[in-house]
Amino acid sequence: MHANVKQNVVPLITPGLKVACSQCNLRELCLPFGLDDRDMARLDSLIGGGRKLKRGQHLYRAGDAFESIFAVRSGFFKTDVLTEDGRDQVTGFQMAGEILGMDGISTEHHTCNAVALEDSEVCLIPFTELELLSSEIHSLQHHLHKVMSREIVRDHGVMMLLGTMRAEERLAAFLLNLSQRFSARGYSPSEFHLRMTREEIGSYLGLKLETVSRAFSRFQDEGLISVQQKHVRIVDLARLKSLLAPPDGRIA
Amino acid sequence: MHANVKQNVVPLITPGLKVACSQCNLRELCLPFGLDDRDMARLDSLIGGGRKLKRGQHLYRAGDAFESIFAVRSGFFKTDVLTEDGRDQVTGFQMAGEILGMDGISTEHHTCNAVALEDSEVCLIPFTELELLSSEIHSLQHHLHKVMSREIVRDHGVMMLLGTMRAEERLAAFLLNLSQRFSARGYSPSEFHLRMTREEIGSYLGLKLETVSRAFSRFQDEGLISVQQKHVRIVDLARLKSLLAPPDGRIA
DNA sequence: GTGTGGCATTGACGCAGATCAAAGGGGTGC
DNA sequence: GCACCCCTTTGATCTGCGTCAATGCCACAC
Numbered sequence: 001m002h003a004n005v006k007q008n009v010v011p012l013i014t015p016g017l018k019v020a021c022s023q024c025n026l027r028e029l030c031l032p033f034g035l036d037d038r039d040m041a042r043l044d045s046l047i048g049g050g051r052k053l054k055r056g057q058h059l060y061r062a063g064d065a066f067e068s069i070f071a072v073r074s075g076f077f078k079t080d081v082l083t084e085d086g087r088d089q090v091t092g093f094q095m096a097g098e099i100l101g102m103d104g105i106s107t108e109h110h111t112c113n114a115v116a117l118e119d120s121e122v123c124l125i126p127f128t129e130l131e132l133l134s135s136e137i138h139s140l141q142h143h144l145h146k147v148m149s150r151e152i153v154r155d156h157g158v159m160m161l162l163g164t165m166r167a168e169e170r171l172a173a174f175l176l177n178l179s180q181r182f183s184a185r186g187y188s189p190s191e192f193h194l195r196m197t198r199e200e201i202g203s204y205l206g207l208k209l210e211t212v213s214r215a216f217s218r219f220q221d222e223g224l225i226s227v228q229q230k231h232v233r234i235v236d237l238a239r240l241k242s243l244l245a246p247p248d249g250r251i252a
Numbered sequence: 253m254h255a256n257v258k259q260n261v262v263p264l265i266t267p268g269l270k271v272a273c274s275q276c277n278l279r280e281l282c283l284p285f286g287l288d289d290r291d292m293a294r295l296d297s298l299i300g301g302g303r304k305l306k307r308g309q310h311l312y313r314a315g316d317a318f319e320s321i322f323a324v325r326s327g328f329f330k331t332d333v334l335t336e337d338g339r340d341q342v343t344g345f346q347m348a349g350e351i352l353g354m355d356g357i358s359t360e361h362h363t364c365n366a367v368a369l370e371d372s373e374v375c376l377i378p379f380t381e382l383e384l385l386s387s388e389i390h391s392l393q394h395h396l397h398k399v400m401s402r403e404i405v406r407d408h409g410v411m412m413l414l415g416t417m418r419a420e421e422r423l424a425a426f427l428l429n430l431s432q433r434f435s436a437r438g439y440s441p442s443e444f445h446l447r448m449t450r451e452e453i454g455s456y457l458g459l460k461l462e463t464v465s466r467a468f469s470r471f472q473d474e475g476l477i478s479v480q481q482k483h484v485r486i487v488d489l490a491r492l493k494s495l496l497a498p499p500d501g502r503i504a
Numbered sequence: 505g506t507g508t509g510g511c512a513t514t515g516a517c518g519c520a521g522a523t524c525a526a527a528g529g530g531g532t533g534c
Numbered sequence: 535g536c537a538c539c540c541c542t543t544t545g546a547t548c549t550g551c552g553t554c555a556a557t558g559c560c561a562c563a564c
Contacts, residue, residue, distance in 0.1 A: 105401035149357035155407035
């Protein structure tokens with residue numbers, strides 16, 4: 001295998017990488033959810049192939065023309081927006097089975113950046129062709145709408161977090177969310193590696209990296225988690241969850 | 253006209269209220285955007301009629317079964333999420349031509365509350381029928397996707413605001429956003445009535461109502477705006493915009 | 505294996521915004 | 535038209551997180 005692909009060069013589509021949706025163990029988490037065999041085969045036929053990314057590579061950048069959405073096959077991504085005045089906000093972290101790029105539909109250009117946080121693979125789903133197929137397969141159309149709606153609901157959850165929670169509550173919510181998503185993918189819900197830096201966590205949670213680090217340390221001191229650099233083990237799940245209760249424990 | 257509709261009773265659909273999309277002066281801002289006459293007539297035929305709401309009434313509540321999305325014909329709404337632990341976050345304010353309810357698609361149940369902040373009217377758009385029609389009219393399908401994508405992009409903007417801005421920057425961004433949206437609807441960009449309370453603004457911006465009030469007062473003291481209760485006039489638009497520049501004026 | 509630079513941790517201090525409190529005004533409902 | 539209550543404003547004080555700073559560690563490249 002040639003090793004002449006530089007890390008800062010965007011790799012071309014790799015047709016050999018293609019794995020049929022029907023053979024994919026992520027299909028229940030991903031776009032094909034709910035399709036029967038025949039329709040899944042039709043979806044297979046439009047998936048444009050895969051693309052591999054090294055850690056640090058951009059899947060797309062704000063301003064890029066929108067052509068496809070992407071399904072994460074393996075690896076880990078972050079998305080972030082940056083404004084002309086230099087602000088930078090991480091808007092999400094995406095793992096296997098999750099869909100990236102729907103921000104680009106509205107303006108025909110991507111409005112955020114998507115970066116691989118570890119070596120990753122995605123499936124390309126050409127959007128025009130997806131719309132065409134989804135007008136023929138009702139369950140595909142409806143599931144696409146659900147995926148977009150789920151993204152909206154997720155964003156509302158982040159707004160809630162950013163608008164109403166204190167630092168330790170935010171970090172607890174973040175860890176519980178990761179735990180639940182790893183669990184849904186067959187990984188341990190209680191022990192995992194963070195793929196992102198303290199600064200990226202901080203950006204996502206609206207905190208400074210020092211505050212994130214201190215919150216990690218505090219959680220460890222209190223026996224809620226065990227943390228060493230990027231390795232996290234949740235020791236007391238119940239107590240971690242209880243941090244999300246309101247300060248005064250009121251019921252309504 | 254009978255006056256026996258209590259404010260806390262959800263009004264039934266009012267077929268007489270129906271106004272055809274083709275006759276609606278909001279069509280360029282709303283779902284019919286980009287449709288030709290024939291397709292607009294087909295969209296007309298599925299719009300389920302209108303619904304009037306008094307100030308304070310809920311259009312839908314979290315947990316309600318999802319059946320329709322709604323287009324605001326007139327008036328003003330807020331949407332908010334509340335968690336079981338009592339947190340409350342306003343996720344948006346919606347005005348004429350904007351679409352409400354897309355949060356409900358993913359789970360078949362609404363995940364937030366939508367409340368009229370003044371007497372308002374909406375068009376009901378039954379979602380199953382909309383999907384059916386959009387599978388026949390490609391431009392309608394694509395525009396629906398754009399509307400959903402735009403909501404995602406808008407949410408990213410709010411995350412940016414909540415995650416990176418200080419109080420006065422948030423309020424400036426909020427006022428500029430309202431100004432721009434009023435302007436797009438033919439109203440004055442520089443003078444308008446706020447339909448929401450300081451507390452609702454604060455919830456949306458992740459601030460306490462006192463902080464919002466103080467920021468308003470400060471803006472007035474500095475000659476940026478003139479504000480009296482809910483009436484706002486933007487006096488120095490350029491300087492208001494300049495508040496969104498980064499603290500140190502750095503370029504990259 | 506070793507060197508290096510990005511990443512993480514921890515401490516001291518300051519400040520923006522939260523909290524607590526009180527008073528006044530205007531819109532709303534009767 | 536009137537009264538009441540919610541909304542808003544403003545002040546004083548407190549505090550959680552940001553900022554600044556220094557040290558240490560680990561992962562990665564060579």
